[in-house]
Amino acid sequence: RGMSHEHHSNFYPWLKLEEKITLKNLSIDKDGFFTLEDLELLIDDKTKLVALSHALYNTGSILPLEEISKILHDVPFFVDSAQTVGCIDVNVSKINCNFMSFNGSKWLCGPMGTGLFYCNRKSSELLEPRTIGGESAMIYDDTSLAFKELPDKFQTGFRNYVGIVGLESSANYLLDFGLNNIREKNKYLSNLLREELSKIPKIILYGPEDPDSRTSIVSFNIDGMDSQQVVDRLEKQNIVLALREIMEQKIVRASPHFFNTESEIMSVVDAIKNL
Ligand SMILES: Cc1ncc(COP(=O)(O)O)c(C=O)c1O
Known part of the structure; x- marks a missing residue:
């Protein structure tokens, strides 16, 4: 969504893939919104992924993701929800996205360096882990390797358990306060x-x-x-x-x-x- 309007975290990773893929950018208005027609025009049978932020880091504009996912049909949909989880009620089933990621240190008030990646079971087949380690795979026949089941498959080594406990505690605090009250x-x-x-x-x-x-x-x-x-x-x-x-x-x-x-x-x- 507009190369210079999207947060770099949701732009550089796609730019890095440019040797393998073509990036298409939506035209946006001054607040960062676009029309569903413009989005539909960019999608064709070669579209591998639509990646959007749930809310913009610079204007706070919230995209109508539920309407957007309806027009995407089977095109995989990734949502960067760093700017919404913890300040509005975010429901992956309602949004109907395949993938979502967010950090824990922003609106969730959790520890720095924590975050979550969500992927629905069906879409996990589209992903190949980029790393392999003692926690994510198994060895058999002495030398052959197989990835473990989800979610271990994507969790290569020991995790930041202290950070995760801190994030859980922040999430519980926010839930006690109530996301609607926070909003x-x-x-x-x-x-x-x-x-x-x-x-x-x-x-x-x-x-x-x-x-x-x-x-x-x-x-x-x-x-x-x-x-x-x-x-x-x-x-x-x-x-x-x-x-x-x-x-x-x-x-x-x-x-x-x-x-x-x-x-x-x-x-x-x-x-x-x-x-
Ligand atoms: C839309 C958006 N995505 C991602 C991030 C953070 O990403 P990272 O944890 O990679 O710094 C931010 C801000 O911190 C953001 O506003």
């Missing part, structure tokens, strides 16, 4: 932030207006001010926003989550007013 709180905080920022002259807001079409990411610019400088100056006041980009344009990204408070949002707004 509602996040909507409230991001709507408040957008509303307050829109009152400040020189602020340019990005991303969809409709709160149902975006996560709580709020991206903006201050006209006439360098975005890196905005991020640096706020960081000196212990306000951590991120420098990101929408196409070529550098932007500032706020990602409030359920543990943030209304008064923290108002402090950020005040700090931005006083820059």
